[in-house]
Amino acid sequence: MTTPSTPGDSSLATSVYSLPAKSPTEAEQYKARAANWRFSTLCASVDTKDQYGASSTPIYQTATFKGVDGQYDYTRSGNPTRGGLENHLARLYGATQAFALSTGMTCLDTILRLVKPGETVLAGDDLYGGTNRLLTYLGTHGGVNVIHADTTRIEALRPYLQPGNKVKMVLLESPTNPLLKIADLQGISDEVKAASPNALIVVDNTMMSPYLQRPLELGADIVYDSGTKYLSGHHDLMAGIIAAKRTDVCKDIAFLINSVGSGLAPFDSFLLLRGVKTMSLRMDRQMATAQLVANYLDSLGFLVHYPGLKSHPKRDIHWKQATGAGAVLSFVTGDKALSERIVGGARLWGISVSFGAVNSLISMPCLMSHASISAAVRAERGLPENLIRLCVGIEDPRDLMDDLEHSLLSAGAITPNLSYSPLSHARSAELYATDPEAWILERAKGFKRPSDHASAIDKLVTGVKKGLGFTSATESERKTIEQDIVVSAPGKVILFGEHAVVHGVTAVASSVNLRCFAVQSPRSDGKVGLEVPDIGVELEWDISKLPWNLLPVHSNAHRHVADKDLDPALLQAVEGVVNAHVEVGKTGIGACVAFLYLYMVMAGGEADAPAVTFTAKSNLPISAGLGSSAAYSTCVASALLLAHSHITQPEHGQPRLSESDTNIVDGWAFLAEKVLHGNPSGIDNAVSVRGGAVAFTRSVGGRQGGLNGLHGFSSIRLLLTNTLVPRDTKSLVAGVSAKRLAEPHVVDPILDAIQSISDEASTLLSGQTRVERKELVGRLEALITENHGHLVNLGVSHPSLEMIVAATAAEPFGLATKLTGAGGGGCAVTLIPDDFPQSSLDSLITTLQAQGFQPHLTSVGGPGLGIHAQPSSSSRSSTRAAQKEDAIPNSEEGEGMVVPKRAGLREAGTEDLQAWSDRLGGWVHT
Ligand SMILES: Nc1ncnc2c1ncn2[C@@H]1O[C@H](COP(=O)(O)OP(=O)(O)O)[C@@H](O)[C@H]1O
Numbered sequence: 001m002t003t004p005s006t007p008g009d010s011s012l013a014t015s016v017y018s019l020p021a022k023s024p025t026e027a028e029q030y031k032a033r034a035a036n037w038r039f040s041t042l043c044a045s046v047d048t049k050d051q052y053g054a055s056s057t058p059i060y061q062t063a064t065f066k067g068v069d070g071q072y073d074y075t076r077s078g079n080p081t082r083g084g085l086e087n088h089l090a091r092l093y094g095a096t097q098a099f100a101l102s103t104g105m106t107c108l109d110t111i112l113r114l115v116k117p118g119e120t121v122l123a124g125d126d127l128y129g130g131t132n133r134l135l136t137y138l139g140t141h142g143g144v145n146v147i148h149a150d151t152t153r154i155e156a157l158r159p160y161l162q163p164g165n166k167v168k169m170v171l172l173e174s175p176t177n178p179l180l181k182i183a184d185l186q187g188i189s190d191e192v193k194a195a196s197p198n199a200l201i202v203v204d205n206t207m208m209s210p211y212l213q214r215p216l217e218l219g220a221d222i223v224y225d226s227g228t229k230y231l232s233g234h235h236d237l238m239a240g241i242i243a244a245k246r247t248d249v250c251k252d253i254a255f256l257i258n259s260v261g262s263g264l265a266p267f268d269s270f271l272l273l274r275g276v277k278t279m280s281l282r283m284d285r286q287m288a289t290a291q292l293v294a295n296y297l298d299s300l301g302f303l304v305h306y307p308g309l310k311s312h313p314k315r316d317i318h319w320k321q322a323t324g325a326g327a328v329l330s331f332v333t334g335d336k337a338l339s340e341r342i343v344g345g346a347r348l349w350g351i352s353v354s355f356g357a358v359n360s361l362i363s364m365p366c367l368m369s370h371a372s373i374s375a376a377v378r379a380e381r382g383l384p385e386n387l388i389r390l391c392v393g394i395e396d397p398r399d400l401m402d403d404l405e406h407s408l409l410s411a412g413a414i415t416p417n418l419s420y421s422p423l424s425h426a427r428s429a430e431l432y433a434t435d436p437e438a439w440i441l442e443r444a445k446g447f448k449r450p451s452d453h454a455s456a457i458d459k460l461v462t463g464v465k466k467g468l469g470f471t472s473a474t475e476s477e478r479k480t481i482e483q484d485i486v487v488s489a490p491g492k493v494i495l496f497g498e499h500a501v502v503h504g505v506t507a508v509a510s511s512v513n514l515r516c517f518a519v520q521s522p523r524s525d526g527k528v529g530l531e532v533p534d535i536g537v538e539l540e541w542d543i544s545k546l547p548w549n550l551l552p553v554h555s556n557a558h559r560h561v562a563d564k565d566l567d568p569a570l571l572q573a574v575e576g577v578v579n580a581h582v583e584v585g586k587t588g589i590g591a592c593v594a595f596l597y598l599y600m601v602m603a604g605g606e607a608d609a610p611a612v613t614f615t616a617k618s619n620l621p622i623s624a625g626l627g628s629s630a631a632y633s634t635c636v637a638s639a640l641l642l643a644h645s646h647i648t649q650p651e652h653g654q655p656r657l658s659e660s661d662t663n664i665v666d667g668w669a670f671l672a673e674k675v676l677h678g679n680p681s682g683i684d685n686a687v688s689v690r691g692g693a694v695a696f697t698r699s700v701g702g703r704q705g706g707l708n709g710l711h712g713f714s715s716i717r718l719l720l721t722n723t724l725v726p727r728d729t730k731s732l733v734a735g736v737s738a739k740r741l742a743e744p745h746v747v748d749p750i751l752d753a754i755q756s757i758s759d760e761a762s763t764l765l766s767g768q769t770r771v772e773r774k775e776l777v778g779r780l781e782a783l784i785t786e787n788h789g790h791l792v793n794l795g796v797s798h799p800s801l802e803m804i805v806a807a808t809a810a811e812p813f814g815l816a817t818k819l820t821g822a823g824g825g826g827c828a829v830t831l832i833p834d835d836f837p838q839s840s841l842d843s844l845i846t847t848l849q850a851q852g853f854q855p856h857l858t859s860v861g862g863p864g865l866g867i868h869a870q871p872s873s874s875s876r877s878s879t880r881a882a883q884k885e886d887a888i889p890n891s892e893e894g895e896g897m898v899v900p901k902r903a904g905l906r907e908a909g910t911e912d913l914q915a916w917s918d919r920l921g922g923w924v925h926t
């Protein structure tokens with residue numbers, strides 16, 4: 001057995017990194033057969049020779065191998081799965097040897113170790129951020145002289161090539177990422193070699209893969225690829241490949257990999273080998289679509305970087321050395337905020353760094369993959385901050401175009417071309433099937449980029465269409481918002497007095513630590529959109545087509561104050577608009593109607609209606625009695641009020657929102673609650689808007705209502721248990737009202753009894769009583785049990801709630817529980833005394849879970865409505881600069897990257913919402 005030891009070990013090339021054990025004749029036979037195969041045949045035909053005849057290379061998931069004279073002894077030095085992959089890749093790269101490592105950056109690290117202190121590395125100036133960072137480190141810590149130049153132009157390299165400069169390595173990329181600049185690989189290699197014979201030409205070939213470009217055939221000494229990209233194609237592994245022709249170079253690389261242990265693990269080697277088999281197939285599809293996308297954007301007048309375009313600089317050189325244009329392209333919109341809107345609005349195009357996988361991606365390199373290069377250096381290297389990079393996958397091109405076009409439209413990057421008459425569906429389908437390039441150009445004709453000066457013909461067509469009752473002529477001028485508006489509001493738990501509160505009885509409630517979060521973002525296509533992924537809502541409406549004619553006429557000059565009552569005719573019309581979407585379920589319909597109703601009433605007319613998308617997501621269980629509707633209503637109300645500047649956008653550092661703004665939001669949130677619940681008391685929105693704990697009395701029949709803060713509430717521990725039984729607040733509230741009408745002699749005494757309970761609870765929780773803690777908790781427990789009994793008599797309990805009451809009351813627990821909220825299912829709340837042992841709590845939780853319920857301990861009394869503050873105008877520029885600097889150190893592939901807020905909210909999992917909002921920071925609460 002030969003273990004690689006020193007670079008000078010001549011046995012190395014034929015030992016652990018050589019072809020697998022097989023007779024030379026077999027290997028030769030394979031080579032002879034494969035000699036004339038084309039690339040895709042080579043990809044799919046792995047030369048496997050396994051002891052059991054396995055037709056796919058097995059995973060040798062082992063660190064060590066038995067015996068002393070076998071071909072393998074230790075996986076760091078060599079492993080049959082990795083060896084099989086490396087042999088296969090060596091053929092694809094046209095290399096003497098190929099090596100599989102853990103990542104593309106490991107490849108670069110390994111290659112750079114061939115440079116000694118005092119020697120020079122010549123590298124490009126449009127490099128992947130990670131490459132740039134490693135080179136900088138080598139310069140400061142490794143004594144290596146790193147020079148950045150435009151490696152795509154030999155003229156830029158010439159001054160550095162004199163022997164005195166000790167150029168050991170020239171790092172090339174073509175096309176570059178993300179500007180797709182082309183380098184003449186053969187020309188540069190020849191000239192570098194002539195001037196600096198010791199220099200190694202290294203090519204990062206990741207943008208092309210060996211399928212499209214084989215730099216070893218163009219004079220390069222070493223080529224490396226991030227195997228994470230096209231080679232694997234599925235974003236399910238990380239890998240890097242080094243391929244080289246010169247045996248001395250191969251030996252050095254093998255030595256380093258063995259010494260460091262950077263070889264790819266067996267399982268990842270297996271996955272990569274599997275991925276490589278379909279590489280050409282995937283890339284053909286990806287490239288064909290990329291070409292369509294590039295043609296589309298190009299014909300609309302965007303500056304597009306893609307070597308498949310006729311106008312691409314040095315296109316002829318690219319096509320001399322490569323057989324395809326790849327599937328990455330980038331384009332300039334001219335406006336960073338516009339680019340953020342485009343990226344934030346895309347759905348099918350995922351927001352992510354990296355490229356080359358089967359699914360399509362969209363990103364802004366300056367905020368993501370290239371964020372580790374400082375803004376100043378990016379500017380110096382001509383990387384526009386508004387650049388959008390598209391990495392095309394294998395999805396149906398029509399779906400990709402639908403999504404991109406929708407996103408461009410809603411962001412205002414394109415507008416419909418009113419003078420264009422679209423093809424019929426049948427003709428368009430036929431064109432797509434027979435001539436996709438003609439199809440895409442035809443598609444692009446339906447749009448144009450907005451310009452300040454619409455052509456005379458456009459103006460004429462607009463006028464005619466408007467006269468005929470078509471969409472508003474002023475879509476591009478329609479009001480929108482300047483920046484994203486971000487808000488959040490909590491749910492609530494009612495401890496005493498639900499239902500009775502509707503009839504004027506006092507209730508005691510507190511906010512909980514679960515919230516609804518919302519982003520309202522600008523759009524420029526004359527539409528208003530609502531996205532509530534929790535309940536499957538993703539809709540948009542033409543603003544001009546909303547039933548504006550039914551808006552009640554307001555004499556009132558204080559338009560920002562909400563109406564007390566709903567307008568039945570408008571409500572019905574809005575319900576009609578929403579009900580037209582048959583795909584939306586009951587929960588979704590309520591959410592849409594509440595939003596659209598507020599949207600229309602607050603605008604007061606079409607002219608003032610802003611083109612926005614409202615996106616909401618919540619970690620509150622919906623319809624479980626924890627006030628998810630109030631949290632949503634509060635978010636809708638505050639976001640719309642901010643869009644109209646009816647309340648003040650807070651600035652960083654402001655301690656809290658003003659009392660008057662708080663009241664305005666509460667009024668509108670109450671109106672939304674009325675849409676959702678018919679006759680709510682207003683307690684849910686009062687708590688959601690203000691947070692904390694309150695005793696709330698609705699003003700009924702001329703009696704004075706009121707709201708008092710309860711400061712002894714927050715120290716109480718509550719267990720909330722969700723029965724998961726769905727119910728409907730509106731009908732439960734209506735049921736109690738009907739019962740009161742039918743049997744006032746039964747219901748009224750119950751209401752009186754609940755009033756006494758709430759009064760006593762308010763006193764106990766006011767924080768000012770002298771009652772001893774233990775006694776206080778004991779009294780509250782008795783009140784809970786009593787209040788639940790009254791709710792049972794009002795007919796709003798449910799067998800599942802009774803199971804929880806019984807389970808928590810049973811020995812050894814002995815706890816008091818009541819339903820909370822509207823009942824009929826939903827949640828129960830259990831008071832956990834201070835001295836209740838943790839072990840008992842754990843066992844109670846297990847018991848409840850075993851019965852199919854979802855218990856969780858909650859903290860109460862947290863903040864109410866929060867609005868994400870804009871930096872104050874004086875500090876705006878410095879804060880931005882600080883944020884950018886903050887993002888630099890950890891902006892790795894994905895980590896710390898800046899995602900448009902709307903997309904960030906949409907993509908965050910329910911569990912991550914709070915963390916997403918904490919990361920945003922800068923919240924100002926009521
Ligand atoms: N996150 C949310 N996004 C959109 N709408 C919501 C959301 N949460 C609640 N809603 C609306 O509120 C209704 C639930 O209200 P309700 O039955 O009172 O339950 P809860 O006690 O959770 O407030 C839903 O049907 C839906 O229309």
Ligand SMILES: C[C@@](O)(CCOP(=O)(O)O)CC(=O)O
Nearest residue numbers: 499625627680681729821822
């Ligand atoms: C039953 C009621 O008192 C509370 C309703 O709470 P929820 O919708 O179940 O979260 C109704 C109300 O106060 O509006």
